[in-house]
Amino acid sequence: MSLSRTATTFAPPVMEARRWLSGVSFPADRPLINVSQAAPVEPPPAALRQVMADVALTRDDAHLYGPVLGLPELRDTLAHRTAAIYGGAVSADQVAITSGCNQAFAAVIATLCGEGDEVILPTPWYFNHKMWLDMSGVVSVALRTEEDLLPDPERAATLITPRTKAIALVSPNNPAGVEYPAGLIAAFFDLARRHGIALILDETYRDFHSATGAPHPLFEDPDWSDTLVHLYSFSKAYRLTGHRVGAVVTSRERLAEVEKFLDTVAICPAQIGQHAALWGMQNLTQWLAGERQEILTRRAAIETGFPRLDALGWRLLGVGAYFAYVAHPFEKSSADLAQQMVRDQGILCLPGTMFCPENDPEGANQLRIAFANLDAPGIGVLFERLAQIRA
Missing domain, CATH: 3.40.640.10 (Type I PLP-dependent aspartate aminotransferase-like (Major domain))
Known part of the structure; x- marks a missing residue:
């Protein structure tokens, strides 16, 4: 029996990741950091x-x-x-x-x-x-x-x-x-x-x-x-x-x-x-030039703040536009680690396995961080939580 067109592919990754939030509560002093989707969170200018x-x-x-x-x-x-x-x-x-x-x-x-x-x-x-x-x-x-x-x-x-x-x-x-x-x-x-x-x-x-x-x-x-x-x-x-x-x-x-x-x-x-x-x-x-400069400022915050993670075995593989792509130092697959991060660190991000063929081992070591909705201080908080991961 042939498959339907939609059955030939996987579930939408961003929607799949959002389902990981079900049943998880986030205390007021440690709200969820959502770096799963590459989109501005503010409305257009007035x-x-x-x-x-x-x-x-x-x-x-x-x-x-x-x-x-x-x-x-x-x-x-x-x-x-x-x-x-x-x-x-x-x-x-x-x-x-x-x-x-x-x-x-x-x-x-x-x-x-x-x-x-x-x-x-x-x-x-x-x-x-x-x-x-x-x-x-x-x-x-x-x-x-x-x-x-x-x-x-x-x-x-x-x-x-x-x-x-x-x-x-x-x-x-x-x-x-x-x-x-x-x-x-x-x-x-x-x-x-x-x-x-x-x-x-x-x-x-x-x-x-x-x-x-x-x-x-x-x-x-x-x-x-x-x-x-x-x-x-x-x-x-x-x-x-x-x-x-x-x-x-x-x-x-x-x-x-x-x-x-x-x-x-x-x-x-x-x-x-x-x-x-x-x-x-x-x-x-001019407004768009300001938006670009803000994104570049956040990119710089990723680059300047990353050495604290680098010392723990993390690697910054790529950074630019809305994204940082990182390799984690753990034996656990990123597919499992990303779900653990929701529960233990209050971080929602996407695993590299969502961006690679099923048989590609690289994806298991990688995570995508969409930082466009985090300002520079927020990126600092993100890094603090990433540094606390034990897997």
Whole structure:
């Protein structure tokens, strides 16, 4: 008997981890530290919320079906912003707005892959990418990263087969936090082009990159759209996670196929969230710069505070954007350790086993810490509790 599409993959990791909280109480002097999900916990700034309220109250068209590929003004503004950041030429008809960046990935895979095709994913991988490939009947080919958690293009080349349709990268990386150097991204672009496959580059956390300037030169290639599929999210930049606004930037021909997927799944992205994203790009540049600086401050707190854990056998494997990826010093698998940490330390985080193939031993030694909802003092408290673990 064949499995249903959803039965081919695992339970959503963040929801699975939340179930560990059932029956556990947290005293007032030691509240739960939730570092399991990479999302801002505060609402959008007041000015943006006012814009959203005004749109809801005064724009009748915001309550109707909109264009399948998104508001023209938003597509045009994102095209210009993308070109300004990366160089090169990007036009509005190469941009589609989606209901979150996960939907952008799903739509692109639907245009690229058929049953039994393959997509190369560096490990540790973003679990929602793996889940969608599972449910699409697409084989996830694990590309094990090096000690610095960066993937090797030469190793990737050995994994390409006649059924390979794409290589999918995430930078800054989820779950590892590492930022892929521009030269490395360019090498993967060249590899994909040589083999006639797509390079899917998910840059959800681009706005929190530690370096200034373009993260890579790919858009400078006048023929970038024959290989590159760029994914982006407004959710983290403008705290719009609940409004689901993402984007895909790719060729016009591929967008014609993306449109089929989007029209079938959601008909159109939510209108109010799109208006919020548009106003945010037009008015919140300085505010977003402050948000980025705060994330960089928290990253620095991870780096400067980690030696106390390093002395206890922990290792900081990667840090950046919203994430720190660490190796623990215990014999116990991270799958069990993470659940123990809820009960004993009041910490909810995700084990590395959720980001790796079942037979990969690396995941058992690793944990992901999503620190975007912890300020620098909160990171200090987190480290105090981690230092108390005995397993």
